[in-house]
Amino acid sequence: MNKANDKRWARRLICSRTGEPGELDQPAFLSPAGAPWLVEYELDPSAGEGWKRSLAHRGWSLWRYRELLPIADFASRIDLGEGATPLIPLRRSAPAGVEVLIKEETGNPTGSFKARGLSLAVNRARELGAPGVELTSAGNAALAMSAYAAAAGLPARVAMPEDTPATVPERCRQLGAEVLTRPGTLIDAGAHLATLGGGYWNLSTLKEPYRVEGKKTMGLELAEQLGWELPDWIVYPTGGGTGIVGMHKAFAELEALGLLSSKRPRFVVVQMAGCAPLVRAFERGEESAEPWANADTRVWGLRVPKAIGDFLVLRALRETAGTAVAVEEAKLPEVTARMARSEGLRLGPEGAACMVALEELAAAGTISEGERVVLFQTGDPANYG
Numbered sequence: 001m002n003k004a005n006d007k008r009w010a011r012r013l014i015c016s017r018t019g020e021p022g023e024l025d026q027p028a029f030l031s032p033a034g035a036p037w038l039v040e041y042e043l044d045p046s047a048g049e050g051w052k053r054s055l056a057h058r059g060w061s062l063w064r065y066r067e068l069l070p071i072a073d074f075a076s077r078i079d080l081g082e083g084a085t086p087l088i089p090l091r092r093s094a095p096a097g098v099e100v101l102i103k104e105e106t107g108n109p110t111g112s113f114k115a116r117g118l119s120l121a122v123n124r125a126r127e128l129g130a131p132g133v134e135l136t137s138a139g140n141a142a143l144a145m146s147a148y149a150a151a152a153g154l155p156a157r158v159a160m161p162e163d164t165p166a167t168v169p170e171r172c173r174q175l176g177a178e179v180l181t182r183p184g185t186l187i188d189a190g191a192h193l194a195t196l197g198g199g200y201w202n203l204s205t206l207k208e209p210y211r212v213e214g215k216k217t218m219g220l221e222l223a224e225q226l227g228w229e230l231p232d233w234i235v236y237p238t239g240g241g242t243g244i245v246g247m248h249k250a251f252a253e254l255e256a257l258g259l260l261s262s263k264r265p266r267f268v269v270v271q272m273a274g275c276a277p278l279v280r281a282f283e284r285g286e287e288s289a290e291p292w293a294n295a296d297t298r299v300w301g302l303r304v305p306k307a308i309g310d311f312l313v314l315r316a317l318r319e320t321a322g323t324a325v326a327v328e329e330a331k332l333p334e335v336t337a338r339m340a341r342s343e344g345l346r347l348g349p350e351g352a353a354c355m356v357a358l359e360e361l362a363a364a365g366t367i368s369e370g371e372r373v374v375l376f377q378t379g380d381p382a383n384y385g
């Protein structure tokens with residue numbers, strides 16, 4: 001059998017800040033300008049319709065989009081069944097006249113959308129010769145990386161703040177990873193990781209080019225699930241911002257294939273009032289975000305005081321006429337209970353924060369009647385005990 005992904009359209013890497021090109025099948029971390037690399041594809045508008053038809057014969061996982069993924073050795077890939085999550089309409093809790101669809105990501109391996117990005121990153125690390133993999137994480141990314149590294153037979157090391165709920169380090173250890181915990185935030189955990197040897201490849205958010213490619217599949221799936229008509233709004237719980245950067249990239253690629261118009265959903269970046277560096281920067285009209293001092297939230301996935309791809313998220317917000325909302329933590333319990341009772345949905349705190357943001361935007365008239373909104377419910381609350 002031909003193992004190669006001979007169908008892939010990936011051609012090279014491009015520095016997201018300077019446009020400088022880089023080689024695709026070489027180890028890659030940050031660009032010489034210190035910015036994230038992104039994968040560039042050669043996309044032919046005449047290939048789009050044929051590609052779309054070929055999807056009908058493929059299995060339901062993110063690997064159905066193989067031409068738009070950078071993997072070189074397709075047949076030998078590590079595949080735990082990531083992607084292909086449902087879109088669930090709200091029946092009773094949507095703001096009046098607004099259609100709300102929940103992209104429910106907890107069915108992914110290890111219970112969160114982090115599986116998508118880490119699947120691609122670990123697969124690429126494996127096929128490009130990494131001796132091991134490591135990252136700093138608020139929890140879900142550590143779980144996902146540990147699982148894919150175990151499946152790939154690669155040693156794994158994860159660093160996280162010491163107040164991360166105990167279920168996360170415990171499960172990472174069960175998955176064979178070495179776990180390091182540090183006082184402080186992700187920034188402190190990352191600084192500690194940088195002092196360690198071993199030559200492991202660092203797969204932390206946007207410090208390598210492939211997690212974005214995995215997260216991009218959320219956008220590809222949305223387009224396909226909605227019959228190639230994107231929603232008016234995408235409400236997304238934003239920490240490092242890989243999902244926003246990835247979906248924005250996915251929509252541009254589908255447009256280049258002739259499958260979408262230039263109309264884009266308006267992104268809503270949702271953060272917590274106790275750690276909202278991107279919201280603050282957006283409100284100030286800044287191009288990048290100052291680190292948030294004394295980050296204070298128990299919505300672990302959103303406790304990200306500094307994102308290396310901040311300028312890419314802020315650019316995506318501006319390009320889509322989007323907005324950014326900081327949510328009060330005290331509002332989460334009520335919305336979580338209401339969504340369970342009235343919709344049968346068990347939201348994680350990040351998904352609940354998005355629901356609060358949606359209700360506030362609808363009350364303010366920013367999101368209006370007749371509009372369709374996709375809201376991301378990104379992780380299983382059980383991951384945090």
Ligand SMILES: Cc1ncc(COP(=O)(O)O)c(C=O)c1O
Pocket residue numbers: 112114138139140141205237238239240241242243244300301302348350378379380
């Ligand atoms: C459940 C959950 N939602 C959202 C986020 C933020 O995701 P992103 O890095 O794509 O902004 C995280 C990150 O840890 C998470 O675990």
